[in-house]
Amino acid sequence: MIKSLSVSSEGSLPPLEDDVDSVCSDELLGSQSRRWLADLLTGDMPPESADVHTVGRDGLFVDYHFPLGELELQANVQWKRPQELCSSPQFIVNGATRLDVRQGKLNDCWLLSAIASLSVHRTLLKKVVPLGQSFQDGYNGCFTFRFWQYGQWEEVRIDDLLPTQDNNLIYLSSPDKHEFWSSLLEKAYAKVKGGYRALDMGFPHEAMVDMTGGVAEVLSVSSLPRDLPTFLRRLLAKGALINCANCQGPLEKRNELGIMFRHAYSLTAVEKVKTTHGTEDLVRVLNPWGNTEWEGAWSDMKGPEWNTVSVEEQKRLDRVVREDGEFWMSVSDFRQNFEVMEVCHLTETLGKDGAVPWSCIMHHGNWVPCITAGGSAQGGSFWQNPQFHFVLSEVDSNMADSRKTCSFILALMQKHQRRRGIHLSIALHIYPANPQNTNLSPEDLSRLRPVLCSPHYSSRREVVLRGSLPPGRYVIIPSTSEHNQQGAFLLRVLTEQGNAATPAHKPVPQDAAEHSFSQHAALPSPKSTAHLFKKHCNKKGFCKPLHLHHLLTEAIQGGVLAGSERYLALEHCKSMVVLMDSQGIAQLNWPEFQSLWEKIRRWTDIFLVFDKNKTHRLEYQEVSPALKAAGIMVDDLIMQLVGLRYTEPDMTISYPGFLYLLMKLESMIHKFQAYDMAGMGAVTVNFRQWLHMTMYN
Numbered sequence: 001m002i003k004s005l006s007v008s009s010e011g012s013l014p015p016l017e018d019d020v021d022s023v024c025s026d027e028l029l030g031s032q033s034r035r036w037l038a039d040l041l042t043g044d045m046p047p048e049s050a051d052v053h054t055v056g057r058d059g060l061f062v063d064y065h066f067p068l069g070e071l072e073l074q075a076n077v078q079w080k081r082p083q084e085l086c087s088s089p090q091f092i093v094n095g096a097t098r099l100d101v102r103q104g105k106l107n108d109c110w111l112l113s114a115i116a117s118l119s120v121h122r123t124l125l126k127k128v129v130p131l132g133q134s135f136q137d138g139y140n141g142c143f144t145f146r147f148w149q150y151g152q153w154e155e156v157r158i159d160d161l162l163p164t165q166d167n168n169l170i171y172l173s174s175p176d177k178h179e180f181w182s183s184l185l186e187k188a189y190a191k192v193k194g195g196y197r198a199l200d201m202g203f204p205h206e207a208m209v210d211m212t213g214g215v216a217e218v219l220s221v222s223s224l225p226r227d228l229p230t231f232l233r234r235l236l237a238k239g240a241l242i243n244c245a246n247c248q249g250p251l252e253k254r255n256e257l258g259i260m261f262r263h264a265y266s267l268t269a270v271e272k273v274k275t276t277h278g279t280e281d282l283v284r285v286l287n288p289w290g291n292t293e294w295e296g297a298w299s300d301m302k303g304p305e306w307n308t309v310s311v312e313e314q315k316r317l318d319r320v321v322r323e324d325g326e327f328w329m330s331v332s333d334f335r336q337n338f339e340v341m342e343v344c345h346l347t348e349t350l351g352k353d354g355a356v357p358w359s360c361i362m363h364h365g366n367w368v369p370c371i372t373a374g375g376s377a378q379g380g381s382f383w384q385n386p387q388f389h390f391v392l393s394e395v396d397s398n399m400a401d402s403r404k405t406c407s408f409i410l411a412l413m414q415k416h417q418r419r420r421g422i423h424l425s426i427a428l429h430i431y432p433a434n435p436q437n438t439n440l441s442p443e444d445l446s447r448l449r450p451v452l453c454s455p456h457y458s459s460r461r462e463v464v465l466r467g468s469l470p471p472g473r474y475v476i477i478p479s480t481s482e483h484n485q486q487g488a489f490l491l492r493v494l495t496e497q498g499n500a501a502t503p504a505h506k507p508v509p510q511d512a513a514e515h516s517f518s519q520h521a522a523l524p525s526p527k528s529t530a531h532l533f534k535k536h537c538n539k540k541g542f543c544k545p546l547h548l549h550h551l552l553t554e555a556i557q558g559g560v561l562a563g564s565e566r567y568l569a570l571e572h573c574k575s576m577v578v579l580m581d582s583q584g585i586a587q588l589n590w591p592e593f594q595s596l597w598e599k600i601r602r603w604t605d606i607f608l609v610f611d612k613n614k615t616h617r618l619e620y621q622e623v624s625p626a627l628k629a630a631g632i633m634v635d636d637l638i639m640q641l642v643g644l645r646y647t648e649p650d651m652t653i654s655y656p657g658f659l660y661l662l663m664k665l666e667s668m669i670h671k672f673q674a675y676d677m678a679g680m681g682a683v684t685v686n687f688r689q690w691l692h693m694t695m696y697n
Contacts, residue, residue, distance in 0.1 A: 071105070082160055101172065208241050239346040242342070245265065245339065258292060258295035268634055282331070310338050358495065362491070362492050365491060376480070392406035400622075424480050426520055433474055575664060610629070
């Protein structure tokens with residue numbers, strides 16, 4: 001295993017060439033990866049803030065910042081490009097299919113199951129895996145994938161260096177040794193999650209959300225409707241992706257009929273099959289391992305039931321008589337051998353051909369302490385939570401009975417919390433709306449009962465509430481389990497076409513007047529902010545530290561925090577710029593400035609809430625709860641350092657000082673998380689990385 005480089009007590013580096021040669025011999029590494037790891041060890045690589053899409057010494061793209069784990073750095077692991085593994089590598093061979101996925105040395109069947117489900121639907125696959133990529137025309141060692149993250153699609157670029165042992169891929173591979181789309185997709189997703197090790201155990205529904213932008217829910221098979229075939233057909237007709245598992249036994253051990261415990265399978269079809277004895281409802285299931293199949297009734301190799309099905313009918317089902325991981329089983333056997341089903345509901349932009357997916361409305365929101373963080377429905381401040389007016393008018397058209405109801409799915413996702421080690425418990429409640437208003441008052445909520453709600457508060461990344469209600473007006477309230485918890489969320493409302501949900505604008509009650517200040521009173525409007533940026537940035541449209549100083553000074557002077565600008569130092573602005581700067585050029589473009597301004601708006605809300613005596617300063621004892629409201633937990637030692645480093649002589653923190661403190665803390669936490677590749681709470685950096693991290697902040 002590669003040893004980390006350390007700085008001696010005299011401040012000098014150990015002999016670098018010796019370290020490189022000891023771990024990078026050609027016997028241990030491919031020629032491409034030897035140069036890559038040599039650069040990594042010597043620090044001869046781009047800084048973290050620089051463009052990571054870098055050309056290596058051989059003219060091919062190298063992603064120097066792909067997070068490496070312990071296994072990939074072992075001495076017997078060679079990082080190789082596909083052309084070093086076979087004579088004529090191909091991105092895709094004869095189309096990307098569900099059979100192109102074979103598990104490697106990671107417990108990531110949950111991811112493989114999602115990839116297998118994705119490959120069944122070509123329109124979905126093209127969204128995540130751009131199909132025009134090749135190892136021939138225009139090849140430069142770079143491949144691009146897309147993943148959905150918190151409401152938008154993010155492009156992820158990787159190099160094609162893959163970890164191998166004895167010339168075989170360690171992780172996911174295709175049965176065709178010339179095909180690499182699935183291996184590269186796994187690497188791209190590993191980059192999103194923080195390295196291959198981050199893929200070791202997980203939830204299929206989370207991977208499906210990240211690869212489809214859909215909404216995933218977890219269902220108990222025992223609680224599914226009695227008419228399961230019809231239920232499954234409706235899900236598949238809307239383009240849903242379905243995974244299933246049996247969690248009742250030891251990890252990946254088989255039951256007596258071949259179904260593996262705690263292992264993710266994909267359910268890809270349900271069919272009514274004609275036999276000589278009548279019809280039988282069957283489901284098609286895929287084991288992403290590509291082998292180890294069901295051995296009961298209707299099994300590929302041992303099922304005499306297939307003798308009652310005509311050859312033409314078997315061709316219609318695309319039945320394959322071999323152990324390839326895909327098999328058919330009866331609906332009753334499915335119920336008995338699977339415990340959990342995870343369903344990913346798709347939105348209108350990603351539906352497969354012939355499917356009629358849900359219409360999706362998205363709302364981004366925040367729980368802000370003392371303003372919009374009212375806590376649970378059992379507390380007295382529940383009315384403070386954000387509210388959304390929910391109108392149901394379009395009745396379901398495919399209902400088998402005479403009920404006139406409107407189906408919908410609500411999904412509440414907490415954003416960016418888990419990377420900070422924060423796990424909020426969240427839930428959804430639906431109430432009938434007030435006939436005169438779009439929001440519910442404290443009095444309304446004291447007498448009303450929810451018509452539908454989450455069964456309990458959950459710390460999952462996303463909680464889902466699926467239901468059906470008569471046409472009418474309702475109010476959706478997303479909440480956390482505790483009062484005054486800071487957090488950002490994404491609420492998605494999936495309905496039939498014609499139904500809608502909009503934010504409910506509620507008046508501020510008289511007893512909340514002390515909290516009526518917000519950044520809207522302290523900072524310019526979005527339109528005025530855009531004008532300020534244009535006014536103060538340079539001719540090329542960039543904002544440098546001095547420009548930011550002038551901009552913030554003017555912005556603060558015009559609001560309720562006027563006078564605080566005298567505490568704004570150029571050094572504050574320098575730090576804010578370099579901490580938000582993604583290109584290493586000490587200036588911000590408009591999108592980067594917008595990201596900074598969004599932080600400033602959110603932190604201003606928090607400052608105004610905790611500045612209880614309205615002095616435009618925070619007392620020292622107010623700082624820790626204010627940091628907690630911003631999602632940053634610190635211990636007493638750190639608070640002592642804050643007192644020594646960031647306070648004024650009277651032990652208070654000014655408004656500009658508070659912004660500077662939060663920017664510094666959040667940035668350094670994110671830097672640590674970026675280097676904490678395996679999420680183990682410890683990082684290793686070389687001397688050059690350490691200097692870059694500490695000097696440019």
